Amino acid sequence: MSSSAGLTDPAFIRRLESLSLLARRVLGGKLQADRRTNRKGMGVQFADYAEYNIGDDHRAIDWRVFGRLEQLIIKLFELEEDMTLVVLLDTSRSMASKLDHAKRLAAALAYIALQGLDQVVVYGLSDKLQTIVEPCHGRAKLLPMLRAIDTAESSGVDSDFDACCRTLQARHRRRAMVLPVSDFLFPTGFERGLGLLRYSNHEVFCLQVQDDADRRCDLRGDADLECVETGQRRRVTITPTEAAAYERAVQDWNESLRTACVRAGTGLVSTTTDIAFDDIIQRILRRGGLVA
C-alpha cells in the first residue's frame, strides 16, 4: 500500500477522525481510560460508598453524608488506568489479498486507542512475531503509527500463531487488550494460541478477515494447488463434489473459531474484504467497544 493512497492519505485519516468522534460519543466522551475496569480506586467515575478506615484518603470522605448521619463514609471511584492495545496484524503470505483491508482495520482501532491516550503496540504475525509499531501513546504518534502499519509487508514461510502468542506472552506480562487481525487459517490451529493469551490474563478480541477466495471454490477440473505460504503443491482434479467439500471445510473451520471464542469469552468479529472497514469499526463500537 503506497503512502499516497494508503493509511496516511488525508481522506483515510478524515474517516479515522470520524470514527474517533463516534468512539467518544459511544464510550462516554472520556478520552483517558476509556475502558472501564472492575477495580476500584482513584478516578472520576463514581462507583460506590464504603466505611472509612484508618489510612483511607481523607479527600474521599463524603462530608454531606457525615453531616446527616455522623458517619465517616468515603466515596469509591472506578479505577481509571492506561490500557495497552496490542494489535497482532497477520502479515503472512496467505493474507496477501486481504492485507490492505486488515491494515485499515488495525490502523483504525490503533488510531482510536491513541486518541484515547491508550498505549498501542502493533506486531506482525507470521512465522514469528515482528514489531511493526513500537509501544507508543499520545496523539503525536498517530502519523508514525499509520506510516509503520502502511509499510508493513507480507513475510514469513508458514504462519505460526502459537509461536507468536508465546512470544507475545513473554514480552507483555502486563495485562493488555490483544487484537489479532487475521484470517485465522492457521494450519496448526488457533486454540492453543488463544489459550495462551487468555492464560496471560489478556483481554482478547479476534477480528477475522477473509475474502471470497478463502470461502468459495470456483476451481474446476485439473489444477495444481500451491500453498501460498509453504509452496507445497498438489495435482488434483476438482469436481463439484470436491469444491463443495472444500467450502464445507472452511465453514467448519470458521465455526470452530466461533465456538472457541465463545467458550473462552473472547470477542469475535468475522468479516470479509467486501465490507467497508469503517462499517466494521462502527459495528464494533456500537456493540460496546472491544469488550467480549
Next chain:
Amino acid sequence: MSLLSPGFLFAAVLALPLVAIFLLKVRPRRAPVTAYFLWDRVFVEKQSSAFFRKLRDVLSLALLLLALAACVFAASRPVPTDADDRDLLVVIDDSVSMTAGVGNGSAFDAAKAEARGLLTGISDERRGAIATMSDAVRMQRFLTTEPASLRKQLDALEPSWLPTDASAATVLQGLDGFADSLRTVVLTDASPETLGLPDDVGVISVAASGERDNAGFIAADLQLGADGDEVIIFFQLAASASLAEQSGEVVVSRDGRAIKIIPVTLAAGEASPIITTAAGGPGVYQLELALDDRPSDAMPSDNRVQLIAREPQPIRVAVPPASRFFFENAIIAFEQSEGIVRLTPEVRADIRLERGSDVPPADARLGAIVFALEPGSRWAATVGDELAAPIPRIVAQNHPALRFIPIESLTFTGARAVTLATGTAVLVEDQAGNPLVWQRRALPGDDTPSGLVFNMDPSRGDFFLSPYFPLLVRGATAYLGGRSDEPRAVFPTGAAVALPGLTPDQSGTITNPNTNAAETPAAVRTVAFGDRTPLTEPGIYDIDASGIESQLAAAVLHRGETITNAATDLPQLVELARGAPWWVKLAAVAVLLLIAEEALYHTRKVG
C-alpha cells in the same frame, strides 16, 4: 501400401507435435490457495483418484494417437485385397409385386435401401449405375462416380404397375462382354431361377417387411348379355403359397354402386375361375376382393379390377339374293352371340356380301366382301379360267381378317386365274402366284370401294356348310368395319393396344387414369392408326379416336405378381461390400476417438 512407406513414416513424425500438444493440454492450471491444509483434508480420502487421473491421461494420449493413425490410414484410401473394384450396375426390379408391403416396408423400399448401401461405396475408382427392370430394362442413371447423383436418382424411383418379364433379362445377358469391368446386381423379389439371369449377374433377393401374404385377381373379363340388360362376368383369383384357406367375397359394383356380392373361398395357389351374371347394361364395372380374416394383404393393387361393358355397335351387313340362306346364317350366328354384326337391308348397310355376278350396289362406295368371281367383275382387271386345285399360301401373315381361319387348309374351289388392278394387296395366293384372297382399298377419286375378295365359290365343295365360312365372313366384316381389334373389357397392365375405332390415316389420343389429379395432370398420348400404346397403370383410360370417344380399362392381372414369394428369409445370393468406403469409416472412427478424447479433456477442465 506398406507401413514402411514414406507416407506412413512422415505420418509417424506427426505424432511428435501431437504428443507435445497433448502434454500442454494435460498440464494443469497452477492455482495458489490460502488454505492448503484444508484442501489436504478434502483430498485425503481420495488418494485413489491420482491413479485414475494418470490412467486417464494415458488413455487420452492413446486416443489421440489412435485418431492420428485412423486419419493416416483414411488418407491412404485403403482397399481390402479381396474387394471387387469393378463398376457396379444396380438393377432394381420395379414390377408391381415389389409394391407388396405396408408403408415404407415394401419390397421396393427394401430394394432401394439395399441399393443405397451398395452404391454408397462408389468412389473415384469405382463407378455406379442404376437401372430398373420389369417388362423391360430401363437405364435410370448411367455410370458415374458421384454417389450423390445416384442417391438422388434412387430417391426418385417409383415402382411400376408392370409385370416382371423374364425376356427383359436378355438385355442383361448382353452385358456378358463387360463382365471384367462391370458387375451387375439385380435386386428383386422374384425367384432368381425364373428370371433366367446370366451366371455372372448377382441377385439379391428382397422382401417386404410385415405382411407378405397376398391374394388378388389374376384374370377377369366381362361381356354384355345378348339382351343388353345383364352382364356375364368372368374372373379368377389366386393367393400366395403360404396363405391359409379362408373365405371372402367379391363385390361387383357398377358406376360405384354394388350390384352383386359373390362369396369366394381362397387357398394357396390359383382358384377355379368363376363365371357369373349380374343385372346391368353398358358401363364401368368394378370387382373388388375382400377377405373375411384379412382386411388387407401385401399388395392391394390386385384386389380391384375395373371393366368396361361397351354399348353394342354392330356392323350392318347386307347379303346377296343368291345363296341368301347361307350368307344370312353366317351373319346371324355372330349377331346373336357377340353382336358385332347385324343383318340389314342394303340401303342401310355398312358392308355388303356379294357374289361376283351381283350387280353393283346403288352406293358405289359401299364396302364389300366378295366371293365367286365371274369374268367382267369390277374387283379384278381380268378374270380367266378356273384353277385346278390351287394350294393356298399366305402372303400377309397374321392379317386380322384371316385371324381365326386355317387358310392353308382351305380348298378354294371355284377359284379363277385373275390379274389385279392397281390398289390391291394380295393376302393369299396359290403356288403359281395366282391371287386367292386380296384386299382393295378405296383410293381418292376412285369409285371402286374397299373390299375383300375371296377367290372361291362357297357353294361348291360344301364350303357353305363348313364352320369356317361364318368365321371367314365375320373376320372380313370386322376388318372392313374397323372392328378387328375389338377392345377387351379389361387389359392387364403392360398390354400394348391399338386405339379402337381408328381407321387408316387417322390418329387419336389416350388419356391415362388420373389417379393423382391434385398433384399432376394425367398424361395424354397421341396415337396413330396401327400404333400400339402400352397401358402402364391400372384404371380407366379415356380414348378420343377422331372425335369418337370411348374408354379402355387396365388392371393388375398377373399371376406371377399376385402369387408373391412368401418366404420369410430369402437367401442373399451375392456378397458385396456395403456402406461407405473404408477411408470414410476410418475418418468416422477418428472423429469418434477425438470426441472421446475431448470428453476426457472436458472432465480435466471442468471436473
